[in-house]
Amino acid sequence: xxxxxxxxxxxxxxxxxxxxxxxYQRLYVWGSDQVKVLLDDLAAACEADxxxxxxxxxxxxxxxxGSADGLPLLDLIDGQQRFTTLWLLGIALQRLVARxxxxxxxxxxxxxxxxxGDGLVPRIQFAIRPDVGGFxxxxxxxxxxxxxxxxxxxxxxLVAIEGYFDDNPALSVSxxxxxxxxxxxxxxxxxxxxxxxxxLFEVINNRGVQLQHHEILKARLxxxxxxxxxRDVYGQLWDACAHMNDYVERNLRAATGVKLVPLYAGEEAxxxxxxxxxxxxxxxxxxxxxxxxxxxxxTLDAILAGDAAPAARTADExxxxxxxxxxxxxxxxxxxxxxxxxxxxxxxxxxxxxxKVLDKDLLxxxxxxxxxxxxxxxDRQGEVMAFIDLLWRCRYLFxxxxxxxxxxxxxxxxxxxxxxVNTSRGRKSLVRESRDADTSFAMLQSMLYHSQxxxxxYWLTPLLNYLLEHGSEHAHLYLQYLDNHLLCSTSEEPxxxxxxxxxxxxxxxxxxxxxxxxxxGTAEGTxxxxxxxxxxxxxxxxxxxxxxxxxxxAFRMTAKNSVEHVSPQHAETxxxxxxxxxxxxxxxxxxxxxxxxxxxxxxxxxxxxxxRFRERNARRAxxxxxxxxxxxxxxxxxxxxxxxxxxxxxxxxYLHSVNDRAARL
Numbered sequence: 001x002x003x004x005x006x007x008x009x010x011x012x013x014x015x016x017x018x019x020x021x022x023x024y025q026r027l028y029v030w031g032s033d034q035v036k037v038l039l040d041d042l043a044a045a046c047e048a049d050x051x052x053x054x055x056x057x058x059x060x061x062x063x064x065x066g067s068a069d070g071l072p073l074l075d076l077i078d079g080q081q082r083f084t085t086l087w088l089l090g091i092a093l094q095r096l097v098a099r100x101x102x103x104x105x106x107x108x109x110x111x112x113x114x115x116x117g118d119g120l121v122p123r124i125q126f127a128i129r130p131d132v133g134g135f136x137x138x139x140x141x142x143x144x145x146x147x148x149x150x151x152x153x154x155x156x157x158l159v160a161i162e163g164y165f166d167d168n169p170a171l172s173v174s175x176x177x178x179x180x181x182x183x184x185x186x187x188x189x190x191x192x193x194x195x196x197x198x199x200l201f202e203v204i205n206n207r208g209v210q211l212q213h214h215e216i217l218k219a220r221l222x223x224x225x226x227x228x229x230x231r232d233v234y235g236q237l238w239d240a241c242a243h244m245n246d247y248v249e250r251n252l253r254a255a256t257g258v259k260l261v262p263l264y265a266g267e268e269a270x271x272x273x274x275x276x277x278x279x280x281x282x283x284x285x286x287x288x289x290x291x292x293x294x295x296x297x298x299t300l301d302a303i304l305a306g307d308a309a310p311a312a313r314t315a316d317e318x319x320x321x322x323x324x325x326x327x328x329x330x331x332x333x334x335x336x337x338x339x340x341x342x343x344x345x346x347x348x349x350x351x352x353x354x355x356k357v358l359d360k361d362l363l364x365x366x367x368x369x370x371x372x373x374x375x376x377x378x379d380r381q382g383e384v385m386a387f388i389d390l391l392w393r394c395r396y397l398f399x400x401x402x403x404x405x406x407x408x409x410x411x412x413x414x415x416x417x418x419x420x421v422n423t424s425r426g427r428k429s430l431v432r433e434s435r436d437a438d439t440s441f442a443m444l445q446s447m448l449y450h451s452q453x454x455x456x457x458y459w460l461t462p463l464l465n466y467l468l469e470h471g472s473e474h475a476h477l478y479l480q481y482l483d484n485h486l487l488c489s490t491s492e493e494p495x496x497x498x499x500x501x502x503x504x505x506x507x508x509x510x511x512x513x514x515x516x517x518x519x520x521g522t523a524e525g526t527x528x529x530x531x532x533x534x535x536x537x538x539x540x541x542x543x544x545x546x547x548x549x550x551x552x553x554a555f556r557m558t559a560k561n562s563v564e565h566v567s568p569q570h571a572e573t574x575x576x577x578x579x580x581x582x583x584x585x586x587x588x589x590x591x592x593x594x595x596x597x598x599x600x601x602x603x604x605x606x607x608x609x610x611x612r613f614r615e616r617n618a619r620r621a622x623x624x625x626x627x628x629x630x631x632x633x634x635x636x637x638x639x640x641x642x643x644x645x646x647x648x649x650x651x652x653x654y655l656h657s658v659n660d661r662a663a664r665l
Contacts, residue, residue: 004189004219009086009181012123013110019076019083019124020063027132028153030081032160038085039164043171046179051367053179054216055186058083062193071114074190076124085157086184087112087124091139092161093177098142100173107177113140187219213362214242214335220371224384233286234388237279241395244330244337247432248395249276249419250323258285261321261421261428272471276419277396279389322429324422329405329412331449332457335359340461341394342366344468345387347503356496357456397467401475402460403445413556414446441476444538446557448483451534458495459486462502469506474665478506480658485511487531488655507662516651521644525585526563533560533592533625536647539654540624552627554620562598564591566629567640570603577606577635588644591626606635 045053058079062072076083090108097106113120122140126132135151138144145155165171218238225231240252249260263276263285275281339357346353346369354369375383403414418437422429436442448459459482466478486498489511501508520532537557545552566589567579579589593601601609610630621627625647632639 004187005223006185006216006220007188008183008185009108009111013181016071016114017123018071018073018114018121019060020073021080021084021124021126022075022077025076025080027150028081028084028157030085030153030157032156034081035085035157035160036164038082039089039161042089042180042184043168043176045183046176050364051183051372052363053184054213054363055086055184056082057187057189057215059189059191061191061195079186083186084124084154086180087122088154088158089161089180090177092158092165093173093180095142096162096165096173097177107174107181111181187216212335213360214338217338217363217366218242221384221387224377224380226381229287229290230385232290233283234385236286237282237388237392241337241391242334244332244334246328247325247399248392249399249430250325252282253323256286256289258282258289259321260323260430264419264421264430272397272400272467277393277400279392282392320427322422322427323431324429325432326406326417326434328417331403331405331414332460333359335362336455336457337395337398338362338391339365340464341387341391342370343461343500344394344465344503345390346370347465347500353496353500357458359455393468394464397464401441401467401472402463403442403449414442414449416442416445438476440542441479443541443557444476444479444483447534447538448479450557450559451531452487456495458499459483461499462486462506465503466506477658477661477665481507481662483535484513484655484658485509488514488535490514507665513655513659516648516655520587520651521648523582523585525565525590528563528587528590530561530563530592532587533563533590536651537624539650540628542654543650544624548621548627551617551619551621552624555622555624556620558594558622560592560594560623562593562595564593564598564601564626565589566591566609566626567606567635568603571605575605575607579635579637579640583637583640586640586644587647588640588642591623591629593623593626597622 042053056079059077060074061077063075090106090111094106094109094112097104112123114123120140122133122136124136126136131146131148132151132154134146135148135154138146139158165173218235222231222235222238225234236252236256239255240248243251252258253260260276263281264274268274336357336359339354339362342365343354343357351373352369354365356365358365370383400418401416403416405412406415406417408415416437417432417434420431420433422431449457452459459479462482463475463479466482467475470478482502485508486495486502489498490513491498491511498511501510520528534557537555541552541555545555565584567575567577567584569584571578583589601612604612610633613626613630616622617627628646629635629643
């Protein structure tokens with residue numbers, strides 16, 4: 001059984017931990033560039049007075065019996081480069097203090113050594129490399145450092161550290177030392193001495209990357225729970241949610257062996273009342289597995305595997321049930337999902353919302369908006385359990401109602417695939433459908449996915465909150481309403497603030513809708529927001545797909561990033577369909593296309609563009625706006641203006657229609 005905990009350098013000092021670098025580990029190899037990057041990060045965090053700085057992970061094996069003095073002795077298996085650099089930094093800072101202010105002691109001085117009898121020994125040891133051990137001893141005593149080839153990289157790193165502070169005299173050595181001692185944390189994972197080293201190294205080598213921020217957050221939160229069954233069960237829920245590129249129930253089944261069919265009742269599924277959606281019921285089943293001696297959740301593989309899929313542990317024949325689902329890929333990563341869930345969590349507790357959704361600031365966001373808030377251990381424990389329960393509910397609804405990338409022939413498409421119980425093969429199985437559950441709902445989400453920033457997707461927060469409260473009832477209409485009032489309003493507030501209003505009042509009506517004639521009736525050329533083109537494609541698809549034939553029904557939202565002038569700005573040949581300058585940059589003469597299409601069509605005349613488009617879009621329309629334009633054999637100012645007015649009318653009718661239907665609820 002292993003244990004993962006967040007630990008500060010001060011705790012390493014207080015617990016008198018000794019670290020040994022085993023003979024099979026490579027020597028220190030960091031260069032000055034890597035050292036400087038770490039120092040830059042530490043200096044920036046210290047200057048910003050960050051509450052915590054996460055160094056990463058350190059994997060250790062407990063040495064039976066400890067050191068000669070009975071102190072805890074740990075073989076440092078993974079993370080030794082960062083940890084050794086930190087130790088060298090502690091030595092360098094003490095040398096700088098002694099040089100600048102003789103008689104004073106650095107806050108990090110105790111990190112350098114551990115008392116051994118009447119003397120001190122380096123906290124990091126190379127027991128079977130006496131030459132490196134001698135180098136460490138000399139550093140600790142402040143004596144002449146021997147010229148040891150095996151320690152050459154260590155010596156260069158020390159020079160780089162001291163040179164960094166010489167080049168930055170404004171850095172406070174005292175403040176930096178105190179910051180590192182008290183606020184630098186790492187995830188210390190201990191595994192027992194009998195661990196199979198061959199398997200351990202295989203897992204480490206396959207991983208090849210450091211712990212991600214959401215893994216550090218997991219260790220922080222689970223550390224608030226009671227060790228044993230409680231921590232195991234909530235850890236299992238977290239791990240199943242963390243792997244976004246598969247369905248959450250398959251992750252849980254693969255990692256724990258829990259049976260899914262008994263947790264899924266088809267009649268209740270349409271109302272999102274199946275037991276599988278209820279974290280309490282799922283935890284109950286996982287608890288029974290724990291009681292029966294099932295494997296613990298925090299396995300070494302799980303800790304090191306990061307966002308990789310959980311390895312299957314139980315065969316279908318052992319479970320007496322099957323599971324079927326096509327491969328999928330999520331539209332967002334786990335750090336983004338965590339922040340959407342945090343926003344809902346904070347709103348339900350009447351707390352301040354986060355300022356932004358940003359993957360790289362995941363830890364700082366959680367720290368500032370939740371974990372910094374004073375709470376008793378009991379209250380924090382209850383909050384962590386409530387948050388992970390909410391995470392499960394949101395992730396389950398995300399899989400049930402939000403689009404995923406699904407392979408369809410040679411290219412992925414956005415689709416929603418629902419669960420059902422299949423009994424046709426003689427025994428029950430849980431199946432993710434291979435057909436779309438709600439093509440209109442999926443198309444609307446696909447439009448939002450392509451038209452909004454891929455790193456935020458603020459529309460997901462109120463949508464998930466609505467699904468939590470109401471399930472699938474009117475969910476499509478709600479997202480239409482949300483999209484209109486969020487993105488077609490006259491408000492200039494940041495999206496993060498506007499979406500908070502929709503968490504408080506799902507059918508918020510505070511934002512006035514834009515007048516579409518004033519919005520897209522002007523001549524802005526390539527200055528038109530891409531959102532207006534994407535949104536129009538959805539409106540046109542909803543209105544005409546059953547009238548226009550198979551090519552329209554086969555339409556899909558795809559990534560487009562270039563505004564195309566139907567009548568070109570600079571025709572390469574004479575074109576009798578050329579528009580006047582006043583009309584050329586209006587919405588009626590524009591469409592959103594890929595850069596490749598824009599480059600291909602370029603300055604070709606209207607008739608040639610029309611022939612190419614109709615040939616290539618016979619089976620599936622790539623742009624519905626262009627499909628309407630190219631229904632015209634010729635092109636002129638009157639037709640372009642008429643098309644623009646028609647699009648404004650379609651926009652206006654759609655916006656009012658959604659409002660009217662929402663008002664009737």
